[in-house]
Amino acid sequence: MKKLTSIIVLSMAVAATETVNAQTVQKRYEENPFTLVYDGAITRNEKGKVNIHPITYQLNGITIAANIYTPANYEVSKKYPAVVVAHPNGGVKEQTAGLYAQKLAEAGYITIAADAAYQGASSGEPRHTDKPANRVEDIHGMADFIAQYKGVDANRLGVLGICGGGGYTLKAAQSDKRFKAVATLSMFNSGEVRRNGFQNSQLDTVQERLKQASDARSQEAAGGKIRYAGVASITDEEIARTPTDLYREGFVYYYRTYAHPNSSFLYPMSSLLDLMTWDATTNIDLINQPLLMMAGSKADTKYMTDEAFNKAKNAKNKELFLIEGATHIQTYWKPEYVSQAVNKLVSFYQNNL
Template sequence: MKNTFRNYMLILMFTTTSLSSFGQAPISNSFGLVYKDAIAENVPGKVNIHPVTYQLNGLKIAANVYTPANYNAAEKYPAVIVAHPNGGVKEQVGGLYAQRLAELGYITIAADASYQGASGGEPRHTDKPQFRVEDIHGMADFISHYPGVDAGRLGALGICGGGGYTLKAVQSDKRINAVATISMFNSGEVRRNGFQNSQVNTIQERLQQASNARAQEMAGGEIRYSGVASITDEEIAKTTTDLYREGYEYYYRTDKHPNSTFLYTTSSLMDLMTWDARDKIELIDQPLLMIAGSKADTKYMTDEAFEKATNAKNKELFLIDGATHIQTYYVPEYVNQAINKLNEFFGNNL
């Protein structure tokens, strides 16, 4: 039982440790980007990156805007919002897809979620669905007024947890004309039921733990965190699920970033466990593309949401043959397939 909980990363691990306390080699990229072939400097006539900040509900949001080659603010470009995975930051897979789409002529924005990454908000690593959804609305606010953006051609791309939150955001935000997800992860369903419905028998117990954690916070006590703060190579090797084993390797080894952490406040579970990306999904009437790896152990979440999105226009499920969930983040052949499909989709609908 202990190993199962550890492997699924769903046991409530009460700790105040953050990833900043663990050693990491300095990031050599001048923009802090950790993905392969990331922009290292802005070169005239090439895709450029523009770090920006803006205010959202009293918090400072940190984001990167990517502009296409030969960008001219006097022209009009389609734009795409990119929402990063749970625990991720804009310098990882969100930035990779934002850069690749900019290479195809889109102005893109990847922002750190509120309370996470380089964005403001306390307690750190708060992970509430309503904040993540509002972050997407906030990116739409900002990029719609960015020089050169055609606000009438605005798309959204959500990756992993960002995919679930994007499905929720576009239900009401009709400024977004087309929506796509990659390896969609329904955070509420997993936090409530456990990964692959492995913890349905402990829902009430975990809700009580979350409630106790909030009570402790409100009393001025120590903030409790859930998730995994660090992991050894041996523990990674023993992890049985592709999602978590490959996720540990991605976030803690190959594409690690000091602002990226698997931790989240335990009290956030009070909101997460009562939320679901599929709730009211029939309100999506925009064109919808959902991309998943054919071997992804998270594919069931994409299938569930796709089936319930009954009013989406021209909806399409695109499978990347042979890919797992995490492999869609960085493996060139799989990323290329996703990008080609996204270019086709946004090209037809923006």
């Protein structure tokens, strides 16, 4: 009886905590007129300060929702360097991609952060489709749009990819030479992880998972229900039991402290047909632009940055920058780590744009 009472009390405590978290998240989202959820986000456009401009544009029949950040005292008659920012897997432009876009705008850059096609506030069905070709095309599309934006010097265009956006940025930069400087933060090679498992933990189930993806596609083609992979929701107890920093801290970031209603860890299982046969480092020797790759020294994803960095043999003046003490997710939000990353990015872009 005593044990049952303890379980009930624990369950009630977890439920109460989750209610508080949900209320806090909802308040953060609702109080910002641009629905930005990162710390220090813009709440209104003021003359003489960094401003945000929500926009939409068409890309291959999809309506892309994006935010453009302009520097303080922005004038259309002047010419500014610009940076395209690609968001993490499951993320949206209002989270860490927006934080870095705003910080770079504070340093004098015009920046764009867009929701990937089929994700966030962008259109496209099925929702949350996560195919590498789409994500790479999203980055090309951001370059198309920002290069024509008033005040942008198209000859000084850089790109920053965060987490999964970092892997897709490496792929986009292989062919897109409009990007004169290429940077990644906490790079995540989506294809490698979906194929091999995180830290190569699922090598013995590759064929089984490909069969599941194939079956899911057959079900979709027959008009059946879309089968989703990933995590829709999670309890505090489940978060606490998650063994890896990436996923444990990621669940807290995406479902608790910096949650956004447009953000989701779900994706159609059929997407694995494309993800598992893709790799961010294939043809990476085509990158001949200056390359900066940043990762937390304690990040359990650092191995992917190391692999890509070593393979990028033709990148100009390539540099691996470690953010001492940071885990993968901490580079998304923790002020002391964000400051290190932004300072390094500003120096890198100033030298190469």
